[in-house]
Amino acid sequence: MPDSSIPKPTPRPGIAVKTTGLSITVFRLRRAVRVGIKSLWQHRLRSLLTVLGIVFGVCSVIAMLAIGEGASYEAQEQIKNLGSQNIILNSVKPPEEQRVTGNQSSAVEYGLTYPDVKRIRLTIPRVTVVVPGRIIRDYAWNITRRVDCEIVGTVPWYPEMRNHPVAQGRFFTDDEMESLINVCVLGAEMIPKLFPLESPLGKTVRVGGNYYRVVGIMQARAKTKQAESTDKNADALIRMFIPLTTAKGRFGETIVKQRGASREIEKVALHEVTIKVSNRDEVVPVSQAIKALLDRNHKKADYKMIVPLEMLKQAERTKQIFNIVLGSIAAISLLVGGIGIMNIMLASVTERTREIGIRRALGAKKRDIVTQFLVETVMLSGAGGLIGVALGVAIPYFVQLFSKMVTIVTPWSPIIAFSISAIVGIVFGIYPAMRAANMDPVEALRHE
Amino acid sequence: MGVKSIVRLEEVRKTYQMGPVTVEALRGVSIDIKSGEYVTIMGPSGCGKSTLLNLLGCLDRPSQGRYYLGEQDVSTMDDDELSAVRGARLGFIFQSYNLIQQLTVLENIEIPLYYQGWPESESRAAAMELARRVGLGSRVGHKPSELSGGQQQRVAIARALVNDPLVILADEPTGNLDSTSGTEILSVFDELHWQGKTLIMVTHDDEIAHRGTRNIRIRDGLVEKDLRLRESAAARTQ
Numbered sequence: 227m228p229d230s231s232i233p234k235p236t237p238r239p240g241i242a243v244k245t246t247g248l249s250i251t252v253f254r255l256r257r258a259v260r261v262g263i264k265s266l267w268q269h270r271l272r273s274l275l276t277v278l279g280i281v282f283g284v285c286s287v288i289a290m291l292a293i294g295e296g297a298s299y300e301a302q303e304q305i306k307n308l309g310s311q312n313i314i315l316n317s318v319k320p321p322e323e324q325r326v327t328g329n330q331s332s333a334v335e336y337g338l339t340y341p342d343v344k345r346i347r348l349t350i351p352r353v354t355v356v357v358p359g360r361i362i363r364d365y366a367w368n369i370t371r372r373v374d375c376e377i378v379g380t381v382p383w384y385p386e387m388r389n390h391p392v393a394q395g396r397f398f399t400d401d402e403m404e405s406l407i408n409v410c411v412l413g414a415e416m417i418p419k420l421f422p423l424e425s426p427l428g429k430t431v432r433v434g435g436n437y438y439r440v441v442g443i444m445q446a447r448a449k450t451k452q453a454e455s456t457d458k459n460a461d462a463l464i465r466m467f468i469p470l471t472t473a474k475g476r477f478g479e480t481i482v483k484q485r486g487a488s489r490e491i492e493k494v495a496l497h498e499v500t501i502k503v504s505n506r507d508e509v510v511p512v513s514q515a516i517k518a519l520l521d522r523n524h525k526k527a528d529y530k531m532i533v534p535l536e537m538l539k540q541a542e543r544t545k546q547i548f549n550i551v552l553g554s555i556a557a558i559s560l561l562v563g564g565i566g567i568m569n570i571m572l573a574s575v576t577e578r579t580r581e582i583g584i585r586r587a588l589g590a591k592k593r594d595i596v597t598q599f600l601v602e603t604v605m606l607s608g609a610g611g612l613i614g615v616a617l618g619v620a621i622p623y624f625v626q627l628f629s630k631m632v633t634i635v636t637p638w639s640p641i642i643a644f645s646i647s648a649i650v651g652i653v654f655g656i657y658p659a660m661r662a663a664n665m666d667p668v669e670a671l672r673h674e
Numbered sequence: 675m676g677v678k679s680i681v682r683l684e685e686v687r688k689t690y691q692m693g694p695v696t697v698e699a700l701r702g703v704s705i706d707i708k709s710g711e712y713v714t715i716m717g718p719s720g721c722g723k724s725t726l727l728n729l730l731g732c733l734d735r736p737s738q739g740r741y742y743l744g745e746q747d748v749s750t751m752d753d754d755e756l757s758a759v760r761g762a763r764l765g766f767i768f769q770s771y772n773l774i775q776q777l778t779v780l781e782n783i784e785i786p787l788y789y790q791g792w793p794e795s796e797s798r799a800a801a802m803e804l805a806r807r808v809g810l811g812s813r814v815g816h817k818p819s820e821l822s823g824g825q826q827q828r829v830a831i832a833r834a835l836v837n838d839p840l841v842i843l844a845d846e847p848t849g850n851l852d853s854t855s856g857t858e859i860l861s862v863f864d865e866l867h868w869q870g871k872t873l874i875m876v877t878h879d880d881e882i883a884h885r886g887t888r889n890i891r892i893r894d895g896l897v898e899k900d901l902r903l904r905e906s907a908a909a910r911t912q
C-alpha cells in the first residue's frame with residue numbers, strides 16, 4: 227500500500243463556478259495554444275502533411291506574385307526610360323519595298339523626313355520638343371579595335387528627352403551642333419569593346435573616314451526582352467551619338483549597305499523622331515493627331531509609332547489580369563488546403579472522442595472544446611502559412627540569384643497570404659470543432 | 675438528524691428514444707444521500723446503474739423529476755452550468771480509468787483545475803500534492819501507458835479529488851483490476867470515507883458493496899432495496 231495518508235481537501239483559491247472576463251479568456255487561450263502545440267507535435271508527420279496544401283498555396287502565391295511583379299516592374303522601367311510623355315516615331319522599311327530588293331542593287335527611299343518634323347511642329351500646338359534622329363549602322367574604330375554600332379545623329383537635348391542621362395563627361399552642345407563639329411558621346415556598351423583599358427574621354431573614334439572626339443559616355447541601360455522587342459534587335463542598344471547636323475554632313479541621306487552579294491541603297495532622312503508632349507493627359511490625343519497628319523504624306527507604311535504611355539497602360543492591364551488569375555489559383559489552392567485540414571481535423575475529432583468525453587466530464591464547457599480544436603486548426607494553418615511565407619520569400623530570392631530575373635516581394639503579399647491561411651484555418655476548423663463540442667459527454671465516454 | 679442532504683433525487687425518470695422504441699432506463703427513482711455517506715449501488719446488468727450514475731454526475735439530465743445537488747436544482751441547468759458543476763463539485767472515477775493518454779500523470783490530475791481557470795502554478799502544486807498522497811509522487815512525469823492498472827486508477831482518484839468535490843462518483847472502479855490492486859483502491863475509498871467524503875460507487879461485487887454504509891439495489895429502473903448497513907464514519911466520530 228502506498229503512502230496512504232488520504233488527501234485532505236486542498237485549500238482552494240478564490241474561484242467561482244462561473245469565470246468570465248477578458249483576462250481569463252486570454253489566459254485560457256494561451257493554455258489552449260500550449261496544449262494545441264503539444265498535440266500537434268505528437269503527430270508531427272501528420273501535422274506536416276496536413277499543412278502541405280496550405281504551405282504550397284501560400285508559397286506559390288507569394289513567389290508567383292514576386293516574379294510577376296518583378297517582370298512588370300522591369301517592363302514598366304523600360305517603358306519609363308522611353309519617357310511617358312514621349313511619342314516615338316521610327317522609320318521602317320515598308321514591306322513592299324523589302325520584297326523588291328533582290329540580287330541587284332536598288333535604291334529605296336522611305337521613312338520620316340525633315341518636312342514631317344516641321345509639319346508636326348507647326349500644326350500641333352502642344353508639342354514642346356521634337357528630337358529628330360538619324361541612325362546609321364557602321365563600325366566605330368579605335369585604332370584596331372572596332373564595334374558594330376548604330377551611329378545616332380541627334381540633338382543636344384536627347385538625354386533629358388529620352389531619360390537617358392550621361393554618365394561621364396557631357397553631351398554635345400548647341401554650339402557643336404551648329405558648327406558641325408566632329409564630337410561624339412559613346413554608349414556605355416561600347417566602352418569594354420573599344421576602350422577596355424583607358425578612359426575614352428578626349429580620345430577619338432573613327433567612323434568611315436572621319437574622326438570624332440569623345441566628349442561623354444552615356445549610362446548603361448538594362449538589356450531585357452522588352453527592350454529587344456521595341457528596338458528590333460539587341461545590337462541596336464550599342465549606340466553612339468553625334469550631332470544631327472554632323473551626321474547629315476558626313477553621311478548624306480543615302481546609306482549603302484553591303485549585304486553579301488547584294489548591295490542595297492537606302493535613302494532615309496530621319497530614322498527616329500521623338501516628340502515630347504507637355505501634358506501626360508494629351509499624349510494619346512496628340513499621338514492620334516500626329517498619326518493623322520503623317521498618314522496624309524506617308525501612303526506607304528514606312529514609319530512606326532511607339533507611345534510609351536499606352537504601353538505602360540497595357541502593361542498595367544496585363545499585370546491586373548495576371549493578378550486576377552493568380553488570385554484565383556491562390557483561392558483554389560487555399561481552399562484545397564483548407565479542405566485537407568478539415569478532413570484531418572474531423573478524423574482527429576473522431577479519434578479523440580474519448581478524450582473529449584473525459585474533458586467534458588471534468589468540467590470543460592462546449593466552448594472550451596471548440597477553442598481547443600479551433601486553436602489547433604488555426605495553428606496548423608498558421609504554421610503552414612508561415613512555412614509558406616518563408617518558402618515564398620526564399621524562392622524569388624533564389625530565382626533572382628540564379629536567373630538574373632528581377633523579382634519583387636511586395637510587403638503586403640506575405641501579410642495577405644498569411645492572414646488568408648489563418649482565416650482558412652478558422653473557416654475550416656469551425657465545423658470539426660463544433661462537432662467535437664456538440665458530442666454528448668455520455669456517448670463520448672462510452673466511445674471505444 | 676442534522677446531517678445535510680447532498681444528493682436528492684425526486685421521482686427521476688430517464689427514457690431513451692431508439693427510433694420507434696422508447697427505453698425506460700429509470701422509472702421513477704427517489705434517493706436522498708447525506709453528507710459523508712458511502713453508498714454502493716448494485717443490480718443486474720442493464721438495470722440502469724450507469725444511467726443513474728451519469729445523472730448523478732450531471733453528465734445527463736433526467737427526462738422527468740428533480741435532482742438537487744447540495745442546494746442547487748441541477749435538473750433545470752443548461753449545458754454550461756452543468757459543466758461548471760461537474761468541474762467544481764463532482765469527482766469521477768471510471769472502470770476504465772479514462773486518463774488522457776498523451777498527457778502526463780500530473781497533467782491528467784490537473785485537468786479539472788485547468789477548466790476552472792486556476793493559475794498554473796497553483797494547480798500544478800495541488801496536483802503534485804495529490805499525486806504524492808496517492809503514492810505516485812515519483813511518477814508524475816510518466817504517461818498513463820507506463821503505469822499499471824492500479825496506478826492508473828490511483829491517478830484517476832487523485833484527479834477526482836483535486837477539485838475537492840462534494841460527491842465522488844465511481845462506476846465499477848475495480849472492475850478492470852486484479853484483486854490486489856482492487857483491494858488497494860478500495861482501501862483508498864475507505865480512507866476517503868473516513869475523511870468524511872461522500873462516495874457513491876457502482877459495483878457488481880457483494881463483498882465490495884458491504885464496505886459501504888448504505889447499499890442500494892436497482893432492478894428494472896427502480897430502487898428495489900435501500901439498506902443502511904452502518905452509521906457513516908463522520909456521524910460515528912461526532
Ligand SMILES: Nc1ncnc2c1ncn2[C@@H]1O[C@H](COP(=O)(O)OP(=O)(O)OP(=O)(O)O)[C@@H](O)[C@H]1O
Nearest residue numbers: 690692697698699718719720721722723724725726
Ligand atoms: N444512450 C442510450 N440509448 C438507448 N438506450 C440506452 C442508452 N443508454 C442506456 N440505455 C439502456 O438503458 C438501460 C440501462 O443501461 P445502463 O447502462 O444504465 O445499465 P447498467 O446497469 O449500467 O448495466 P451494466 O451493469 O451492464 O453496466 C439498458 O437497457 C440500456 O440498453
Ligand SMILES: [Mg+2]
Nearest residue numbers: 723724725845
Ligand atoms: Mg454500467
